[in-house]
Amino acid sequence: MLARVVEAARRAGATDCDAVFVEGEASSCSVRLREVENVVLSRERRLGLRCFVGRGSAAASTADLDGTAVERFAADVVAMAGVVAPDPTGGLPDVSLLARDVPDLAIHDPAGLDTSPEERLERARTCEAAALDSDPRIVNSEGAEFSARSSSVAYASSRGFAAEYRGTGYTLWAAPVAGSGGAMQSGSWYDTRRSLARLEDAESIGRTAAARALRRLGARPVPTQEVPIVFDPQAAASLAGHVASAICGGALYRRTSFLLDRLGEAIASPLVTLVDDGRLCGGLASRPFDGEGVATRRTTVVEAGVLRSYLLDTYAAARLGLATTGNAARSVGDVPGASPTNFHLLAGTTPAADIVRSVERGLYVTSLSGFGVNPVTGDYSRGAAGLWIERGEFVHPVEEVTIAGNLLDMLRGIEMVGDDLEPRSSIAAPTLKISRMTIAGR
Amino acid sequence: MNTSLDPPEPRTTPAVPERFFFDRFGLDPGTLESTLGTALARRADFADIFFEFRSSDSVSLDEGLVKKANHSIVQGAGVRVLAGEKTGYAYSDEVSVERLRVAARHACAIAAADGIERGIDLRAPGRPGHDLYPVPSGEIRRPLPERVELLQRIDREARGFDPRIRNVMASVGTEERLVLVANSAGELVADVQPLLRVNVTCIAEDGTRRQQGSAGGGGRHAFSWLVGDTERALGFAREAARQAIVNLDAVDAPAGQMTVVLGAGWPGILLHEAVGHGLEGDFNRKGTSAFAKLLGERVASELCTVIDDGTIASRRGSLNVDDEGTPTRRNVLIEKGRLVGYLQDRLNARLTGVAPTGNGRRESFMNYPLPRMTNTFMLAGEDAPEDVIRSVDRGLYAVAFGGGQVDITNGKFVFSASEAYLIEGGRIGRPVKGATLIGNGPDVLTRISRVASDLKLDDGIGTCGKDGQSVPVGVGLPTLRIDGITVGGTRA
Numbered sequence: 001m002l003a004r005v006v007e008a009a010r011r012a013g014a015t016d017c018d019a020v021f022v023e024g025e026a027s028s029c030s031v032r033l034r035e036v037e038n039v040v041l042s043r044e045r046r047l048g049l050r051c052f053v054g055r056g057s058a059a060a061s062t063a064d065l066d067g068t069a070v071e072r073f074a075a076d077v078v079a080m081a082g083v084v085a086p087d088p089t090g091g092l093p094d095v096s097l098l099a100r101d102v103p104d105l106a107i108h109d110p111a112g113l114d115t116s117p118e119e120r121l122e123r124a125r126t127c128e129a130a131a132l133d134s135d136p137r138i139v140n141s142e143g144a145e146f147s148a149r150s151s152s153v154a155y156a157s158s159r160g161f162a163a164e165y166r167g168t169g170y171t172l173w174a175a176p177v178a179g180s181g182g183a184m185q186s187g188s189w190y191d192t193r194r195s196l197a198r199l200e201d202a203e204s205i206g207r208t209a210a211a212r213a214l215r216r217l218g219a220r221p222v223p224t225q226e227v228p229i230v231f232d233p234q235a236a237a238s239l240a241g242h243v244a245s246a247i248c249g250g251a252l253y254r255r256t257s258f259l260l261d262r263l264g265e266a267i268a269s270p271l272v273t274l275v276d277d278g279r280l281c282g283g284l285a286s287r288p289f290d291g292e293g294v295a296t297r298r299t300t301v302v303e304a305g306v307l308r309s310y311l312l313d314t315y316a317a318a319r320l321g322l323a324t325t326g327n328a329a330r331s332v333g334d335v336p337g338a339s340p341t342n343f344h345l346l347a348g349t350t351p352a353a354d355i356v357r358s359v360e361r362g363l364y365v366t367s368l369s370g371f372g373v374n375p376v377t378g379d380y381s382r383g384a385a386g387l388w389i390e391r392g393e394f395v396h397p398v399e400e401v402t403i404a405g406n407l408l409d410m411l412r413g414i415e416m417v418g419d420d421l422e423p424r425s426s427i428a429a430p431t432l433k434i435s436r437m438t439i440a441g442r
Numbered sequence: 443m444n445t446s447l448d449p450p451e452p453r454t455t456p457a458v459p460e461r462f463f464f465d466r467f468g469l470d471p472g473t474l475e476s477t478l479g480t481a482l483a484r485r486a487d488f489a490d491i492f493f494e495f496r497s498s499d500s501v502s503l504d505e506g507l508v509k510k511a512n513h514s515i516v517q518g519a520g521v522r523v524l525a526g527e528k529t530g531y532a533y534s535d536e537v538s539v540e541r542l543r544v545a546a547r548h549a550c551a552i553a554a555a556d557g558i559e560r561g562i563d564l565r566a567p568g569r570p571g572h573d574l575y576p577v578p579s580g581e582i583r584r585p586l587p588e589r590v591e592l593l594q595r596i597d598r599e600a601r602g603f604d605p606r607i608r609n610v611m612a613s614v615g616t617e618e619r620l621v622l623v624a625n626s627a628g629e630l631v632a633d634v635q636p637l638l639r640v641n642v643t644c645i646a647e648d649g650t651r652r653q654q655g656s657a658g659g660g661g662r663h664a665f666s667w668l669v670g671d672t673e674r675a676l677g678f679a680r681e682a683a684r685q686a687i688v689n690l691d692a693v694d695a696p697a698g699q700m701t702v703v704l705g706a707g708w709p710g711i712l713l714h715e716a717v718g719h720g721l722e723g724d725f726n727r728k729g730t731s732a733f734a735k736l737l738g739e740r741v742a743s744e745l746c747t748v749i750d751d752g753t754i755a756s757r758r759g760s761l762n763v764d765d766e767g768t769p770t771r772r773n774v775l776i777e778k779g780r781l782v783g784y785l786q787d788r789l790n791a792r793l794t795g796v797a798p799t800g801n802g803r804r805e806s807f808m809n810y811p812l813p814r815m816t817n818t819f820m821l822a823g824e825d826a827p828e829d830v831i832r833s834v835d836r837g838l839y840a841v842a843f844g845g846g847q848v849d850i851t852n853g854k855f856v857f858s859a860s861e862a863y864l865i866e867g868g869r870i871g872r873p874v875k876g877a878t879l880i881g882n883g884p885d886v887l888t889r890i891s892r893v894a895s896d897l898k899l900d901d902g903i904g905t906c907g908k909d910g911q912s913v914p915v916g917v918g919l920p921t922l923r924i925d926g927i928t929v930g931g932t933r934a
Contacts, residue, residue: 035528036528037527037528038528038529039528039548039551039552040531040532040533040810041532041533041549042533042534042808043533043535044534044535044808046535057511058513059510059512060514061515062515063515063517063518064515064517076513081511083587084501084508084590085590117551140728140729142730177730177851184732184851185851186850186852216852219852224698224934226934253505254609255645255647255652256609256654260652334510334512335510369856370847370858370880371844371845371847371858372878374654374875374876375654376645376652376653376654377652381858381876381877381878381932382856382930383854383856383880385854399854400880401928402877402928402930404695404697404877438697438934440697440880440934442928
């Protein structure tokens with residue numbers, strides 16, 4: 001298929017081109033209040049093509065894979081590329097950078113795809129039941145869901161490169177609702193893995209979800225003040241995500257990043273080391289090559305607080321006078337753009353419990369909401385919920401407050417880094433303590 | 443035979459959209475009837491098949507160069523079976539008689555096995571009752587050179603606004619979506635839905651200070667809506683540049699509870715987050731919404747009447763029919779402060795014994811429908827907008843917002859200002875940096891003490907996300923005053 005479309009594009013006048021073909025199958029089933037609620041089955045196939053005509057380029061995708069349709073599709077993309085103004089920076093990556101091998105990254109484990117529909121439902125049932133049965137104050141549920149998916153990604157370019165990899169993913173989540181005195185709080189917990197055998201036990205996910213809902217009962221705002229803030233690993237991962245967005249190529253050449261022109265500078269506390277690893281064994285975002293066929297790798301982005309590297313694709317690298325880091329992400333019909341893979345803030349040495357104990361008065365943040373982050377200035381203001389800490393102990397749940405600061409000050413103000421890094425999502429971080437932020441509340 | 447892809451020049455949509463699907467996939471009403479029969483073979487309440495074909499194009503400019511030109515064709519079909527509270531759904535982007543039958547068999551597995559096969563008689567295709575966006579197909583997307591030229595003019599206009607504008611990012615997107623719904627009640631409904639948008643973001647720099655500003659607009663319009671005498675696209679370019687320049691001088695935002703005046707238009711995102719989601723039928727049937735038992739109760743001040751209306755001509759959130767084939771309508775959610783209605787799709791309407799409200803929407807054939815908003819706004823009051831601002835001694839005046847979010851179950855919502863000013867002694871003062879506002883859905887509208895006469899709908903770039911599904915929506919608001927909401931600045 002890919003050889004055919006690359007050939008068709010060349011015949012239509014493309015000076016260079018590359019194509020991706022993604023196939024996927026997925027199934028999910030959910031239960032709510034112990035009854036089956038939704039069962040979904042899907043099958044997708046999409047072809048993406050990028051063509052260069054001289055220095056002009058265009059990209060397109062289609063689900064219409066009929067023989068003559070593909071020929072015509074290729075001709076259309078070439079015609080579009082001919083109209084776009086030439087960009088002196090455009091082009092495919094240098095052949096020497098392309099992946100020479102497709103190593104086994106432990107991202108494909110089809111064993112779990114063979115489980116029967118009954119077995120899958122049973123996982124969701126067990127998970128929700130564990131949540132419902134864990135406490136009489138669990139009064140309702142948004143359900144529990146198990147899903148399994150498999151996909152294959154093939155890439156080929158007019159430079160003669162062609163390769164392919166497969167991946168699987170399994171996810172289980174539960175979202176029970178706790179109630180007391182007319183007030184309700186939801187809580188959720190999940191796990192997601194490349195291999196079904198490694199997925200967290202269904203009962204344990206259900207119980208954790210229930211505990212997260214229950215501990216929010218009775219939440220209230222606190223007065224407006226400046227205090228230390230502890231981010232639990234879920235909340236901390238979102239901070240790592242803000243850094244990841246700010247060091248990806250596009251944000252730099254477009255001048256939309258608060259980390260612009262700071263390479264070699266201390267942008268965070270010396271306790272902070274951030275690593276992007278496209279070849280992490282079993283990693284949720286692992287892949288042998290990126291969206292342009294370039295070999296993926298491990299890049300230390302921030303080393304002991306100092307910004308060491310950006311994450312780049314071929315285009316951004318050329319614009320910045322640097323080399324690609326193999327971070328080209330590509331949705332099927334789009335041109336590639338740099339994006340993180342497995343992006344982790346590495347674990348420190350302090351147990352999370354000791355971090356909480358170190359706080360005289362402050363907020364332990366377990367969930368954040370809204371979009372109040374300005375990527376250009378780093379100004380940060382988000383809705384927060386969590387637990388109030390007095391003399392090192394949790395005293396009551398908190399809601400309807402915001403926390404605000406500036407990302408650069410926040411990163412430099414990281415005083416403690418927990419030892420509890422758990423890569424439950426591709427962007428992950430351990431418990432973090434920031435010396436001071438403004439809480440707005442009552 | 444599939445004639446396949448959109449040629450680079452505008453295609454002509456058939457006058458009869460259901461024929462488009464029949465021709466493209468080699469189907470006829472008989473195949474649909476037998477697929478629905480298969481879907482209902484077990485003990486099911488309802489089944490439907492949803493077909494979609496979407497052709498979208500986008501061109502983007504950045505650093506003065508058109509760097510991206512994209513084209514995408516999405517097509518596929520999904521079969522849904524409902525039995526009690528259960529939903530079975532199977533979809534594929536490969537559409538054939540055989541694939542549909544397989545999907546129907548998978549989808550009906552949720553129903554008990556002891557059903558009786560029923561014959562389905564599809565009625566002659568119905569035309570939607572209203573025609574809210576009669577845009578000829580060739581007028582949605584213009585040839586690529588025209589779209590490229592528009593982006594270059596936007597770039598010049600924004601840079602010409604002020605020499606401190608250092609970069610301009612702009613994109614123009616056009617889309618044509620054809621849908622066809624056939625269901626076990628015998629309905630066969632098709633619609634053609636055009637969608638146009640332009641987005642502009644400017645980066646301003648002055649010494650070491652750097653800021654951004656954004657604007658944009660669109661709707662179910664012909665491409666000419668952006669250009670022509672009104673030159674709307676250039677207006678959005680100036681607006682994005684103006685906001686970036688204003689924000690260069692922004693001081694730290696205040697922190698704590700205070701009186702807030704929201705400007706007209708896009709600040710209507712308040713309604714979307716604070717009450718809209720909480721009034722969606724699924725959460726209320728399940729009892730997981732903070733509004734679940736409040737029908738008939740007072741949830742807002744008497745000044746507030748909140749409407750969700752899918753029938754406003756050419757609006758981004760409007761539809762002739764929802765994605766279950768139900769005609770859209772104007773639904774009153776809150777009337778003079780009292781909660782009077784929820785938003786329903788078929789499933790939740792049936793389970794709670796009410797009529798569907800035309801709010802069953804889905805992002806694509808890859809999703810089953812959910813109750814969703816269309817255009818959500820508050821009716822105008824009587825005050826002059828200047829008087830509303832003048833009535834505040836110290837507070838915040840917020841005129842532009844980024845996104846928002848809500849926790850349905852505890853009712854807490856946030857929305858983030860991207861352009862706001864201090865109010866001091868009844869006058870608009872210095873601009874402040876963006877800040878998140880946080881409140882409680884069931885009581886924030888009770889604190890509204892003044893509503894102005896200047897109701898405005900937003901410019902048409904809103905997208906709402908729920909359960910991973912994004913759909914285009916609209917919001918609207920008159921200038922209004924809230925006596926106490928928490929502003930998340932840094933200045934305690």
